[in-house]
Amino acid sequence: MKKIISVVAFFLIIAIHLIFLTSILFEKINTTWVVLGVILITAMITYSYYHSSTEQEDHFLIDLQDIFYIAIGGVTTYFLNVDLKLGAVIAAGITGTLAALIPYLKPKSNTFKRIPLTVYCGAFVGMSQPNVASGYSFILFACFLTGILFIGAKNLFNGFGGKLGTLAFGGVAFASLLIYLFL
Known part of the structure; x- marks a missing residue:
């Protein structure tokens, strides 16, 4: 089951990147060849990422x-x-800095060492503007969806920049889409 979740999260992240890049290209450039080039490059990157080795962990709590x-x-x-x-930016910086200090409270705790990464991922969600995020309930819902993506992708794209921001973007985008569709 964990492997299925990882594969789904992997392809969701790739889809988020593809949609984001394609929307930028359609907004700035109306050339079909550029869009096809981005799709081709994304497919090649997906292939190489998918064939990289990942370690599976199973820690539900x-x-x-x-x-x-x-x-x-x-x-x-x-x-x-x-x-x-x-x-x-200042708000995310303050949140990230405070989170980075948490492991110093208990240096030998593995739990405390994990906190800064997850808090900073949430900081990207919290950077949403009020015209996108209608309040704290939206932020909590987007954080929940981002957390699901984070869990599914925790063994993917390690060492690649932009993972936390992409997960946060995906959580906010999916929350906005679900709210638009069902409310």
Whole structure:
């Protein structure tokens, strides 16, 4: 079951990248060849990523903690960004810096060492502007969806930049889509 979740998360991340890049290209350039080139490059990258080795872990309770910490990061950043009007970048920076200090409270704790990564992933969700995120309920829902993506992709794309931001973008995009479709 865990392998299926990883494969689904892998292809969701690739789809998110493809949709994002294609939307940028359609907005800026109306050339079909450029779009086909991006699709071809994405397919080649997908093939190479898919054939890289991944280690499977099965830690259900730790996965649930990850969702909780993503929500902490998202809500904290959204509060600093919207309510205190510090701006998205400063709010994410403060949240990330505070999260980075947590492992120093208990240096030998593996749980404390995992917190900064998940909180910072949530910080990207919390950077959403009020015209996208209608409030804390939206942020919590987007953090939950981001957490699901995070769990599915925790052994994928390690060492590649942009993973946390892509997961957060996917969570916010899926939350917006689901709210649009069902409300």
